[in-house]
Amino acid sequence: MPLEPYRRGALWWAKGRVEYLGKPITEYYRCSTGASEEAGGWAWCRDEEERRINEHVLGANKTLTFAEAVMIYPANAKTAAYLIPIVTEWGSKLLSSIAPRDVRNLARRLYPQASTDTWTRQVITPVRSVINSFRDSDKGEAFRVKGFSKQERVAQDKARGQRGRAKHAPGSWEWLLQFRQHAPQRHAALALTMFVTGARISQAIAMRPTQHCDLDNGRICIPGAKGLDDRWLDIPAELVEELRALPLMHPRGAKRTDENLRLFGFADRSSPRKGWQKACEAAGIVYIPFHAAGRHGFGQEMNVRQSIDEKAAGQFGGWSDTALMKRTYTHAEEVSGKVHDAFYRGLRDAEKSTGLSLSTSADSYKSRTIAEEE
Known part of the structure; x- marks a missing residue:
């Protein structure tokens, strides 16, 4: 039987055998894990299983193939789907023979009509993850693959007859108010939550009413993502009342248990899309997807429209790198108007300080030109 912990005195011990492919x-x-808590015992068992399986595969078989590596790699459902066509191509290819250029070329061969973003997401990242799961961090360097440059992205977009990534305006209060007039209750609450907190759609969907809400104290918890921990935020009173009014909801198809309750009742990040699109159509407003309406909208509102302290905006919105926030999550708005306003502000200051005006300068230049021509 597989390794499992059991209590023996004050500590948790392990019993069983490590198995590979059912054997x-x-x-x-039958030994001590050294852990005083059951969770520690289970962690020891899993770590020991991973270590012994790696030793078994890499020690007994120096010619490990990519397919064998994939069989052991703990892929989630989405990554597993990406790995299937890769294994079809590279199943018998030795792991040690794979070079970074091979991965990039495979992406082009598997998805000739896809964007470079798709190549990275569906080929480079899964292959890199599988290989690095077998790299000894103490003895070897991580397997790295160079990303695609801007020039390569543009060239691929031209080759496939596309203009590249669709650009969406960031969300705004004006857009949000119109959207909410025609959105279902939970879509309206979801949009407001993301806009005022900077939460990603995946984080908002994962929120549970009992675990992530402290509405009596005007707070909600945004689940951690991208290597950052959960963060508790004070939220506006209007959002508190809106979240309090939401009924307890289970995602469609989920068991009706307290554990399966979700604050907004959606099963995954794509579940709100249909209602979101209908609300935009009914309001007669441009369609803005979740990330642009929420996280990009928050970044734009805080950094450009309201110009608050970027450290405060970054901490509240969950950015560890404020330079990334300003570089990626802010966008130029009303470019001509802002430049012209600045132009005339500077001109008025100069006219005031010199006693001259642009119109008299133009007349003087015209008179000098005529005189020189005569």
Whole structure:
């Protein structure tokens, strides 16, 4: 049987064998994990299983193939789907023979009509993850693949007859108010939550009413993402009342248990899309997708429209790198109007300080030109 912990006195011990593809590869364990809590015992068992399986595969078989590596790699459902066509191409290819240029060329061959973003997401990232899961961090360097340059992205977009990434305006209060007039209750609350907190759609969808809400104290918790921890935020009173009014909801198809309750009742990040699109159509406003309406809208509102302290905006919105926030999540708005306003402000200051005006300067230049021509 696989390794599992059991209590013995004050500590948790491990018993069982490590198995690989359903067969035991070690002698029977009966030893202390050194952990005083059950969770620590389970963690020891999983770490020991991973270590012994790696030793078994890499020690006994120096010619590990990509397919064998994929069989052991703990891929989630989405990554597993990306790996299927890669294994079809590279199943018998030795892991040690794979070079970064091979990965880039495979992406082009598998998806000739896709964008460079798709190549990265569906080929480079999964292959890199599988290979790095077998790299010894103490003895070897991580497997790295150079990303695609801007020139390569543009060239690929031209080759496939596309203009590249669709650009969406960031959300704004004006857009949000119109959207909410025609959106269902939970879509309206979802849009407001993302706009005022900077939460990603995946974070908002994952929120649970019991675990992530402290509405009596005017707070909600945004689940951690991108290597950052959960963050508790004070929210506006209007949002508190709106979230309080939401009924307890389970995602469609989920068991009706407290554990499966979700604040907005959606199963995954794509679930709100249909209602979101209908609300935009009914309001007669441009369609802005979740990320642009929420996180980009928050970044634009705080950094450009309201110009608050970027450190405060970054901390509240969950950016560890404020330079990334300003570079990626802010956008130029009303370019001509702002430049012309600045032009005339500077001109008025100069006219005031010199006693001259642009119109008299123009007349003087015209008179000098005529005189020189005569």
